[in-house]
Amino acid sequence: MRRFPAHPFEPLNDGDKLKEECGIFGVIGLTDAANFVALGLHALQHRGQEAGGIVTYEPETGFHSERRFGYVRDTFTSAGVMKLLPGSLGIGHVRYSTAGSKGAAQIRDVQPFFGEFAIGGCAIAHNGNLTNAARLRKDLIARGAIFQSSSDSECIIHLMARSLQKTQAERLKDALRLVEGAFSVIAMTRTKLMGVRDALGVRPLVIGRLGEGWVLASETCALDIIGAEFIREVEPGEMVVIENGQVTSSRPFAPAKSRSCIFEQVYFSRPDSIVGGRSVYETRRQIGVELAREAPVEADLVCPVPDSGTPAAIGYAAESGIPFGLGITRNQYMGRTFIEPSEQIRNMGVRLKLNVNRALIRGKRVILVDDSVVRGTTSRKIKDMILEAGAAEVHFRIASPPTAWPCFYGVDTPERSKLLAATMTEDEMRDWIGVDSLKFISLDGLYRAAGEDAGRDPASPRYCDACFSGDYPVIPADKMDEGFVMKAAE
Amino acid sequence: MRRFPAHPFEPLNDGDKLKEECGIFGVIGLTDAANFVALGLHALQHRGQEAGGIVTYEPETGFHSERRFGYVRDTFTSAGVMKLLPGSLGIGHVRYSTAGSKGAAQIRDVQPFFGEFAIGGCAIAHNGNLTNAARLRKDLIARGAIFQSSSDSECIIHLMARSLQKTQAERLKDALRLVEGAFSVIAMTRTKLMGVRDALGVRPLVIGRLGEGWVLASETCALDIIGAEFIREVEPGEMVVIENGQVTSSRPFAPAKSRSCIFEQVYFSRPDSIVGGRSVYETRRQIGVELAREAPVEADLVCPVPDSGTPAAIGYAAESGIPFGLGITRNQYMGRTFIEPSEQIRNMGVRLKLNVNRALIRGKRVILVDDSVVRGTTSRKIKDMILEAGAAEVHFRIASPPTAWPCFYGVDTPERSKLLAATMTEDEMRDWIGVDSLKFISLDGLYRAAGEDAGRDPASPRYCDACFSGDYPVIPADKMDEGFVMKAAE
Amino acid sequence: MRRFPAHPFEPLNDGDKLKEECGIFGVIGLTDAANFVALGLHALQHRGQEAGGIVTYEPETGFHSERRFGYVRDTFTSAGVMKLLPGSLGIGHVRYSTAGSKGAAQIRDVQPFFGEFAIGGCAIAHNGNLTNAARLRKDLIARGAIFQSSSDSECIIHLMARSLQKTQAERLKDALRLVEGAFSVIAMTRTKLMGVRDALGVRPLVIGRLGEGWVLASETCALDIIGAEFIREVEPGEMVVIENGQVTSSRPFAPAKSRSCIFEQVYFSRPDSIVGGRSVYETRRQIGVELAREAPVEADLVCPVPDSGTPAAIGYAAESGIPFGLGITRNQYMGRTFIEPSEQIRNMGVRLKLNVNRALIRGKRVILVDDSVVRGTTSRKIKDMILEAGAAEVHFRIASPPTAWPCFYGVDTPERSKLLAATMTEDEMRDWIGVDSLKFISLDGLYRAAGEDAGRDPASPRYCDACFSGDYPVIPADKMDEGFVMKAAE
Amino acid sequence: MRRFPAHPFEPLNDGDKLKEECGIFGVIGLTDAANFVALGLHALQHRGQEAGGIVTYEPETGFHSERRFGYVRDTFTSAGVMKLLPGSLGIGHVRYSTAGSKGAAQIRDVQPFFGEFAIGGCAIAHNGNLTNAARLRKDLIARGAIFQSSSDSECIIHLMARSLQKTQAERLKDALRLVEGAFSVIAMTRTKLMGVRDALGVRPLVIGRLGEGWVLASETCALDIIGAEFIREVEPGEMVVIENGQVTSSRPFAPAKSRSCIFEQVYFSRPDSIVGGRSVYETRRQIGVELAREAPVEADLVCPVPDSGTPAAIGYAAESGIPFGLGITRNQYMGRTFIEPSEQIRNMGVRLKLNVNRALIRGKRVILVDDSVVRGTTSRKIKDMILEAGAAEVHFRIASPPTAWPCFYGVDTPERSKLLAATMTEDEMRDWIGVDSLKFISLDGLYRAAGEDAGRDPASPRYCDACFSGDYPVIPADKMDEGFVMKAAE
DSSP, rough: OOOOOOOOTTTOOOSOOEEEEEEEEEEEOOOHHHHHHHHHHHTTTGGOOSSSEEEEEEETTTEEEEEEESOOHHHSSHHHHHHOOOOSEEEEEEEEOOOOOOOSGGGGGGEEEEEEEEEEEEEEEEEEEEEEEHHHHHHHHHHOOOOOSTTEEEEEHHHHEEEOOOSSHHHHHHHHHOOEEEEEEEEOOOSOOEEETTTTOOOOEEEEHHHTTTEEESSSHHHHTOOEEEEOOTTTTOEEETTEEEEEOOOOOOOOOOOOEEEIIIISOTOOOOOTTTTTTHHHHHHHHHHHHHSOOOOSSSEEOOOTHHHHHHHHHHHHOOOOOOOOEEEEEOOOOSOOOOOOHHHHHHHHHEOHHHHHHOOOEEEESSSOOSSHHHHHHHHHHHTTTOEEEEEEESSSOOOOOOOOOOOOOOGGGOOHEEEEEEOHHHHHTTOSEEEOOOOOHHHTHHHTOOOOOTSSEEEEEEHHHOOOSSOOOHHTTTTTOOOGGG | OOOOOOOTTTTSOSSSSSOOEEEEEEEOOSSSSSHHHHHHHHGGGGGGOOOOEEEEEEEEEEEEEEESSOHHHHSSSSHHHHHHHHHHEEEEEEEOOOTTOOOSSSSGGOOOEEEEEEEEEEEEEEEEEETHHHHHHHHHHHTTTTOOOSSSTTTHHHHHOOOOSSSSHHHHHHHHHOOEEEEHHHHHHHHHHHHHHOOOSSSSSSSEEETHHHHSSTTTTTHHHOEEEEEEOOOTOEEEEEEEEEEEEEEOSSOOOEEEEEEIIIIISSOEEEEEEEHHHHHHHHHHHHHHHHOOOOSSEEEEEETTTTHHHHHHHHHHHBBBBOOOOEETTOOOOOSSHHHHHHHHHHHEEEEOOOHTTTTEEEEEESSOOSHHHHHHHHHHHHHHHSSSEEEESSSSOOOOOOOOSEEEEOGGGGOOHHOOHHHHHHHHHOOSSSEEEHHHHHHHTOOTTTTTOOOOOOEEEEHHHHHSOOOOOHHTTTTTTGGGGG | OOOOOTTOOOOSSSSSSEEEOEEEEEEESSSSSHHHOOOOOOOOTGGGSEEEEEEEEOOOOOOOOEESSSSSHHHHHHHHHHHHSOEEEEEEEEEEEOOOOEEEEEEEESSOOOEEEETTTEEEEEEETTTTTHHHHHHHTTTTTOOOOOOOOTHHHHHHOOOOOOSHHHHHHHHHOOOOOOEEEEOOOOSSSEEEEHHHHHHHHEEEEEETTTEEETTTTHTTTTOOEEEEEETTOEEEEETEEEEEEOOOOOOOOOOOOOOOOIHHHHHHEETTEEHHHOOOOOOOHHHHHSSSOOEEEEOOTTTTTTHHHHHHHHHHHOOOOEEHHHTTTTTOOOSSHHHHHHHHHHHOOOOOOOOHHHTOOOOEESSOOSSHHHHHHHHHHHTTTOOSSEEEEESSSSOOSSSOOOOOOOOOGHHHHOOOOOOHHHHHTSSSSSEOHHHHHHHHHHTTTTOOOOOOSSHHHHHHHOOOOOOOOHHHHHTOOTTTTH | OOOOOOOOTTOOOOOOOOEEEEEEEEEEOOSSHHHHHHHHHHHHHOOOOOOEEEEEEETTEEEEEEESSHHHHSSSSHHHHHHHHSSSSEEEEEEEETTTOSSSOOOGOSOOEEEETTTEEEEEEEEETTTTTTHHHHHHHHHTOOOSSOOOOOOOHHHHOOOOSSSSSHHHHHHHHHHHEEEEEEEEEOOEHHHHHHHHTSSSOOEEEEEEEEEEESSTHHHTTTTTTTEEEEETTTTEEEEEEEEEEESSSOOOOOOOEHIIIIIITTTOOOEEEHHHHHHHHHHHHHHHHSOOOOOOOEEEEETTTTHHHHHHHHOOOBBOOOOEEETTTOOOOOOOHHHHHHHHHHHHEEEEEEHHHTTOEEEEEEOOSSHHHHHHHHHHHHHHHSSSEEEEEEESSSOOOOOOOOOOOOOOGGGGHHOOOOOHHHHHTTTEEEEEOOHHHHHHHHHOOTTTTSSOOOOEEEHHHOOOOOOHHHHHHHTOGGGGGG
16 A cells, blocks of 8 residues: 655745745834734735734833734734734734744744833834844843844844934934844834835835824835825835824935845735835736747747746746646645655645646646746756646746845845755756756846846946845855855855 | 724635535545545645544544544644544545534534444545435434434435445445435445445546545545546446445436536636546636627736636637736735624725735726626625726626526525625626626536537536526425525526 | 653553542523533532533524533633523533543543434433443444444433433433433423432432522532532432423332442542532541541551541541641642653652652651552552651551442443452552551441441442442443453352 | 623632742753753742743753743643753743733743853743842843843843853852842753852752752752752852752852741741751641640631641641531632633632531531631631531631731732731731631741740841731832831831
């Protein structure tokens, strides 16, 4: 008899996608703020699925904080938990993983973080990654600071605690001037909601309005869910302070040309969001159009790898004239469990999540459009499924350039040696995956799809594209302490 | 300050979809059968999300039964629960709701049902609905039977218990000859796996093979997930008994022309399944093609209502030449909670689940392709969202004929007076929903898409289409006792 | 380094006590009956700690049933569960173990059991054990009955279902006339609360009154907790039916001389209960007095084995003039867990639950008073602890005669070969336990303490004392089918 | 119909007992240390029932910390949690309540507290209360410390973090020299287990040995449970450091005459513990003897209020010659729930926990022996129960002097105005409770029972008896800041 290993529902979690690490959200001036925060975090769940937290403030009872592992829909929806979060001012955070922490995820690493200072309490939610956090942490501990988490973001709270400034806003500026790296931060005190983006604006942050209330969020889709109006982005290097219904803006950092993350356009952000003034869906569809021009091939069917490859596949099909069809079905009841996957099950992973529509695929020359290739393991499994279903040819078209460098600005990337594109040429990758052809969009093509008609300006690129180019706009100090070698130094 | 009601995550559960009530699955001859059953049920989760159950048999410890509320991925994946289900023979069931039960769902209504008879134990899993269950139940109780559930399916077990036959297979035949209605049944004893379909074959059931083991399942997608080979359908009116690796077939019922459910093609079955010998995806795509021919309109964008409208939208776009685009984004983290929705939240429901891609929709004449209209309330909300996003025109195209009659064969339908099409003409519906045009595919068009090139033969239709036509192939006895009036009698 | 095995909190659960299997309780005419039932079951928790269940009836919504594993204080106290049990009529049950069921405890074995008959629903709660249940079960299954539990008590429901009588009360009589063994039963229909004791009255059952409501309970301590007045016992062989505030009495069974269980006096019942017209505390104290007369010894301290040995120890000390002292402290936070105890931990068991007061014991000649000796393993461990603490002598005095025969009337007893007194003389037991002296009270002494000044009348004993005497007042039919040999036949 | 409020199981939790706030325990040199810590905390559960925590260290994986609400038996017994706590060095803490925290209990207030310093990690468990914690906290926050809890004990960690000393032991000394009040502290680093008592030795701490391992614990009963040998007390003002199997002792504080808490003898400590060289049971029994001499009365029964009044009642009965009997039965299944008690239920509270043995009490003149009177509300309810059961007379004898002053050294006391003895004379209390007589033991009598044959020496009392005498050995600085007035200043 055939034997099958226990626990068959391990998700496809083999590290073969880059993972955004955080979504952040805050509201001020809305009764029962926690409800809005929960809704906003739900809309941002794609930015972090491991855990979430909400902090609110209510004048009589003070600050309230609840942190939970799991999806917002499961953890912040009961009447019981909502009763623990009173007040009309609140912020929240969803996260993916624990930068710097080895071992099991710990609730103490879940944001927002809170500090009680001599001038009152302050909570912060941070999206991004600080590239000098290890150095700062060491210094702070030597001076008597006690860290409660393994998160780089906690440095911000300790730097605020030590600041000699008399207001929370000034203390936050003090703190953020000392950190390096990528950060979009939402903070709250007893009366203020504050939002800041680093000078390069790597991570997104937008301002919305709902009635008399104000909202800050990672993406516009989180404004849509609560019916808030999208006002504008917090600009790179800008700090906004919202109090008593008024928004005041300042620019605490040295001016710099913005370098927002281009992967937000390719994969992280939700397709119905507006990021950096552009429709993410439109960018992705346009990537497909560019890909069809750069890498045409004769075929019978353009088939997206669900779900993130779909807009590019639509663009490819429209531009090429080849029929578009759903050759791969995603099981919409896939969950997220923590059971340790055995090797055998891990290999079955794709089947649990994806199934091929055999009747559609059989005998056809199929173009598969996917968003990216990281380790390449998933691509191989998908190719196997498609061939087993009887496809005549399989052609991969990838809606991003080869991912050859790790991100140090808030994205979970495997170390460089695990990135397929760091060790192989395009042809080697094609052979390793085992397909008839494999083509990535060019960096220039990607820039064109993202609105830069002239392609990438190497002297002053509009986006941070370090994961493709190795051109890091901020020196990754901690990582270099650990031995990372920059491209120029190779 | 704007106030928002608590518990914001109620799902869009306003009864505006017909709901399949069950998926069934069984294996014999595979070590750790419960793992395969869990995988199969996971693949069939779209057929029933409320609860699931698994029964296994292991010679030393006997029969084992576990029943749980919730998704299979959450309830049948821990090592703990799997250890409770040893053996190489097992069956399982996922269900949507409790036919006949008022009030809260009860675990005792969750299948498989089990009976210990004088000749040994037997467990059954039933997909469908018995139209004379109330009458049978009354008779059985009068003769001393004690029912443990409110389910119609339990009658089968009691009828088996009273049979004078000497084998379980013969007892099952005895029992099924006394029931009326639609049923696909999987049953198991200590040594046998059995599968039966009613004479009309209303509900599906297929046979698969994996190594030395055999599999029975509602749909082929549940064979795919475990890598089993699709052998054939259990035919309408057929009973198969699998024991010691041998399959034997018999025909216990009076012969009848088959009338399989056409709504399985339209909506219930998964698009990657083969049902009645046809690719469900292909039928749906073809419905879109037929719709484009029957009900063309000048427009700028063909947009599916996610997710079930997508194949028909692809077909409509291909046939009409109008661009296909994803104008509505579904939140993939929507859960399923049981918190009672307040009226206000219910009205917000669509926004929690769906969001409009404003950048794509603005200024466009949009064709929305949806699978069906039941009460029409969802259609109104979607129209509101699309218009609010700035669409120039909204045209609904529905991939099924008007749903004007309730189903009594295993589908959860509102009572007739709640069905929009039972009380309005197409034009009235268009005005009530508030769109520029509304068109349903014709019944003949649907049959053509489903492979009947000549359309529907009124004298001997190939499918059960009672929900559209009011032509019920089995008299709904219990419902008529309750006052239901058939079409002919109106 | 010394290694200690994991999971250190296994309770002292080595089967070295006889265990009552059930407590039952019912009320009629009290709003929110479930609250009263929960309180009553809490007061009866000593009669069954594994699981509990409550059934209520409310005219609009019908019967409601909730069953849970664990203590009443943990399972039937939340507002949530109480809301599920509306109505002013309800019954409940706490249980210890599953007679006849091998393997893990199952919720389906938890009472009350419920049956829907042609004449309406009925729920029953049964304390005791039916000695011909296996025979009845086989017959009922052969006639088509489907059993849902492994409990002997379910027979009663099936016998009622098959009765041709027109009222529930008459059906209950029909059923109980067919069963043999010991039973106190509380039953409820939509309008009636009923209580019955078998003709011998082996298990207790009392009637109480609270305002306009009526109460039935296993013991009077369950009346005290809700402030109900103790009216009288349900007499052996009596059936009471309470409806519309009226109590009617009948005697459905052939008359017989009562033989109530004497172990209720010795150990099962709570000391503050009145059982069979006698104060349980007073009986136990008097047992100590008799013991001091029958088995005096020179010593410095009379020390109870907590907690059930305390009243007898007080009596022994008072009669002997030897000081009474608490030489053994019981940890009041001992819980009840289900983790499988390892052998090593099991041996540490006593220390987890009990600790010796070394300062009090050291150098003293100690008389330990315990309620009974079953396997003797606990007695050995206690002796070890006392000696290790420095006692000069250890004398055991046991407040019951040697337990040499299993009980088949609702008490969980090891099989005969595991009973120490079935295989050893008193002297052999003394040596095996390893104490300076060991004395049991005589059967006559026990009867004297229980109010029979003349001791036991062998021709017509007042109590059922089968566990001491082997004189079984009801033939244990099922057990004899399994091979049990009665004393006379030895 | 009589209506009964929902949720009937609220415990008798009306603040009518003083509550110890902590028990602490630590081991070094024992494989699987967490198992021993869990056992030790279980034995100390009477010192704190709200929550518990364990920290262990294992060289490869570092420090591990788990904190839970609830009893140790429920929270630290699963294999799952024990696997999270590897290593042969560990400390633990059980706690009752949150000094200084208003609102719901928070897991962040549960000890042990942990700090990562520049010289490595350190965890501490603190029993007692710091009387200048509020002042220290304010200073520390002003210097940039971020507090994670509302506990006074966290100051110790922050003071250690700021110390310039090079070893953890020296840092701990530095920190403890700055705090005032009562403290017994157990601390651990990667290699050391440390124990310290304040100069007065208010709270207990003992040293034990098990094989090659060493143990520190609040009481000797926690040594007994794991079979460890009691070596000696940590002396007042002593610090012990255990490393590599060696114990080194030092005296970091200014010398002072010891003043251990006399209430540990009266009520807090377990009767089977040796505290300050005395058997707690013997002291309590002797209190009963002294009470019988000081406050004799003619009566028929000496009855303890369970469970803490029992040893004194035994002493009273022995000295007076009046029979001892258990007139009040405690329900051993009373749990501890957090449901907010309604007023009505609270009044029923005593009945849920205690029941009177009517048969024993009726017609008798009863002497009730209780350990203390705090608010007096429980005493009134018990008197009501006893009278309702038919007692002829009720005489209260209290095994401690009138509690007239709050404790600021680690005991939860109501504010002074809520203490019955702070506002009434003994006669007024007698009338308010409504008994025939009420007598407290004298302070001199208590000292005699506690081994001071000459009674209390007012110039230099052996014990801290501030709760009785108002003589506070340490100035309660924070409380005086809040307005508390010392006796001398009245």
